[in-house]
Amino acid sequence: MAIETDMTGKVALVTGAASGLGRATAQKLALAGAKLCLVDVNAESLAETAALIAEAATEPLVHAVDLADPDACRDAVTATVDHFGRLDALCNIAGIIYLANSPEMPIALWHQTMAVNLSAPWFLSQAAIPHLLETNGAIVNCASSAAFIGEAYAAAYCASKAGLVNLTKAMAMEYVKQPIRINAVAPGGMLTNIAVNFQPPEGCDVDLIKRFSGLRGQVEVDDVADMICLLASDAGRGYHGACINIDAGITAG
Template identity: 75%
Template sequence: MMNIRIDMTDKVAIVTGAASGLGQATALKLAEAGAKLCLADVNGEGLAETQRLLAANDGTSITHVADLSDPAACRALVAATVTHFGRLDALCNVAGLIYLANSPEMPEELWHRTLAVNLTAPFLLSQAAIPHLLDTHGAIVNVASSAAFIGEAYAAAYCASKAGLVNMTKAMAMEFQKKPIRINAIAPGGMITNIVTNFRPPEGCDVELLKRFSGMRGTVEVDDVADMVVMLASPAGRGFHGNCLSIDAGITAG
């Protein structure tokens, strides 16, 4: 029987997108495993709520309000974490956003913002974190999406950013094959998070095309995805490097 023990005692992790959804669930589960956390998000009120939930269960955390589309904010987040805790063991790049639009009509600024948050920010955060993660033999976990592997109508920027994130993960893993760091990604299917509840299809869209976003088995449980992030961030994920693990209820099976 497989027995996976997740132990993050005395380890420090950054979780982006920690104000809600998958980021919040990941933070709670990392704290349960013993990690100390830096919680990052653009939503300060949501971060305060996540911190309150952690404190209620004796979790140790600091919060850092940051717009990750700003390169300086990415570097400052890592610096603040290491300054406060003195180390860094895991970087969990959970933050992400999606804007649906007819491709010919998508505003240029929304294209750039999608790529900035979903792809560039994980790269810049990794740049800043890697020297510290090499010291602690730590891990990076990037949250991609099933949209990295299948086309989704009206989501060209999102699909491009998540596909780029998967291959960035693999490229960086190859670069660090001989170094004591693990770099992996996960690719969830649809989850009931703020992204889904705030889902706004573009005007005049083809509803039949939108239905292809959903698999026959429905959405994925947020807690199940968070468990996978935590496993890869922890020493229990020692056998994984350069992988992208799909948890999408079969949506990319065919």
């Protein structure tokens, strides 16, 4: 899927930028002309992303923080605006998943999943919205096909992503009369570091996991990154309060 976007002169903050979809999105936004703040907890891999972008575009701002901390979320937005003088797009892509039998899910991992997948986009959006209103900007949240179907052993992940979809819609309605766009994408399984490190719980029923694997295979990371770039740019002006499913038919029925 080749979508033409123009982000010349605009500034985007991308979370989860150290690898996978976040890195792909950052690279595409840079090629479209955007100046970038790259955010992730993995400082080493984040530096690798920054080096890749600097080869083809302007040198990005690197901000290595743990988004489970609400103050870190706000600081990331502040750092972006202080450095570039504006903010045009917030791309909330960072996400984590832990698979577990529900009674055995550690409390700490439940809270971490909610903090990174749901609370971080909220706190980042809180800080970003005043700046995005000034630039007629956009928020793009990365949900999942897991927001729409039950996935065995992934209760925390499903709950966090379903919450993110409705958070997107609620904020979109709050600002439906303002020149800001708030949308989400919902990918199916992609070949990212999350997929590579996929570890089902011991003794799980493999047939249950196959139910959300998809008959058409995994989704291309670049296809999802293209859609995020579209929604982040003026080319996505017709979208507001939408969640675009990119899952090769997993949620079709």
